[in-house]
Amino acid sequence: MTSLDRPQPKPGVMDIAAYVPGRESAPGAAKVWKLSSNETPLGPSPAALEAVQEATQHLERYPDGSASKLRNAIAEAHGLNPANILCSNGSDELLGLLAQTYLKPGDEGIYTEHGFLVYRIQILAAGATPVVVKERNERTDVDEILAAVTDRTKIVFLANPNNPTGTYLPVDEVKRLRAGLPRGVLLVLDAAYAEYVRRNDYEAGIELVSSNDNVVMTRTFSKIYGLAALRIGWMYAPSHVVEAVNRVRGPFNVNSIAIEAGAAAIRDKAHVERAVAHNETWRTWLTEELEKLGLRVTPSVGNFLLVHFPMEGSKTAEAADAFLTSRGYILRRVTGYGFPNALRLTVGCEEANRGVIAALAGFLGR
Numbered sequence: 109m110t111s112l113d114r115p116q117p118k119p120g121v122m123d124i125a126a127y128v129p130g131r132e133s134a135p136g137a138a139k140v141w142k143l144s145s146n147e148t149p150l151g152p153s154p155a156a157l158e159a160v161q162e163a164t165q166h167l168e169r170y171p172d173g174s175a176s177k178l179r180n181a182i183a184e185a186h187g188l189n190p191a192n193i194l195c196s197n198g199s200d201e202l203l204g205l206l207a208q209t210y211l212k213p214g215d216e217g218i219y220t221e222h223g224f225l226v227y228r229i230q231i232l233a234a235g236a237t238p239v240v241v242k243e244r245n246e247r248t249d250v251d252e253i254l255a256a257v258t259d260r261t262k263i264v265f266l267a268n269p270n271n272p273t274g275t276y277l278p279v280d281e282v283k284r285l286r287a288g289l290p291r292g293v294l295l296v297l298d299a300a301y302a303e304y305v306r307r308n309d310y311e312a313g314i315e316l317v318s319s320n321d322n323v324v325m326t327r328t329f330s331k332i333y334g335l336a337a338l339r340i341g342w343m344y345a346p347s348h349v350v351e352a353v354n355r356v357r358g359p360f361n362v363n364s365i366a367i368e369a370g371a372a373a374i375r376d377k378a379h380v381e382r383a384v385a386h387n388e389t390w391r392t393w394l395t396e397e398l399e400k401l402g403l404r405v406t407p408s409v410g411n412f413l414l415v416h417f418p419m420e421g422s423k424t425a426e427a428a429d430a431f432l433t434s435r436g437y438i439l440r441r442v443t444g445y446g447f448p449n450a451l452r453l454t455v456g457c458e459e460a461n462r463g464v465i466a467a468l469a470g471f472l473g474r
């Protein structure tokens with residue numbers, strides 16, 4: 109029997125390298141610290157947990173297909189029109205919906221060299237062609253993106269800040285990118301880590317979406333809100349984009365528990381402030397300690413650090429990963445992102461942060 113005797117996936121599908129999530133087990137280690145998926149060490153707001161309990165009372169009912177309660181809560185928190193918000197089962201789903209809605213075979217979707225891998229997966233899944241552009245010093249290069257645009261370009265995916273580098277593009281540069289794109293190209297600003305950024309020249313995308321027809325901003329409850337398990341994402345987009353994506357999405361793509369938990373979480377601003385403060389303190393501390401150990405760290409505005417290991421000798425990222433894992437510290441390998449000799453470290457709780465630095469000092473023989 110040849111493979112032609114069975115159903116064939118459409119072109120592009122078998123070119124996808126399936127997404128590999130951060131590991132969560134470290135066999136043999138007494139205590140495990142998962143620092144591989146950019147999850148918050150603070151967990152979700154207590155108000156969100158309470159809302160989850162409430163929401164389990166009527167699981168026989170379909171959710172509100174328009175997720176009105178969640179959209180209204182998001183709109184209120186950010187000062188937006190709820191009609192321009194669309195919610196999803198994690199922002200990953202939204203990235204896929206945007207690709208399905210705007211890309212067909214023959215079209216091109218652009219993302220950057222070290223950009224989030226879900227973009228490539230979703231461009232291929234839509235049957236379109238991924239176009240990867242160079243970064244400069246682990247930062248998005250607007251000129252490289254603009255130079256890669258062709259008649260076939262339909263979408264540009266940009267994580268800002270980017271994962272796994274943690275670098276960001278200042279608002280003036282995002283505006284220059286938008287201004288240089290043809291009107292028919294959709295610019296997707298993936299702002300999964302926006303809440304963590306405290307820089308005056310950063311803007312997640314609200315202003316750009318409000319003033320243009322071809323920009324959307326995607327957000328998530330998986331990171332600072334600590335609700336990754338419930339899968340809640342949303343986008344702020346022009347009405348014509350919301351109207352198109354609403355036709356493509358599943359009618360009940362956000363479940364009732366997610367709707368209630370998300371609405372409660374976004375109202376708890378104090379919880380977000382605590383998470384930001386914790387992150388600022390420990391990201392700074394971790395960066396300094398890693399540099400004292402002689403490791404290069406890409407300057408990050410997110411809740412994670414890209415840590416580079418020496419190119420020569422035996423102290424490679426692979427060896428560090430094995431050493432740390434055996435001691436219960438799980439970091440993320442980033443070979444698939446073009447960094448074969450780096451690891452991504454999520455800012456954890458104090459005990460995890462101090463422990464991972466001590467373990468790395470042991471690994472490096474300091």
Ligand SMILES: *Cc1c(COP(=O)(O)O)cnc(C)c1O
Nearest residue numbers: 198199200224267271300328330
């Ligand atoms: C974590 C992350 C997301 C969020 O994914 P969810 O599906 O909402 O959990 C989106 N984009 C980037 C760049 C991320 O790192």
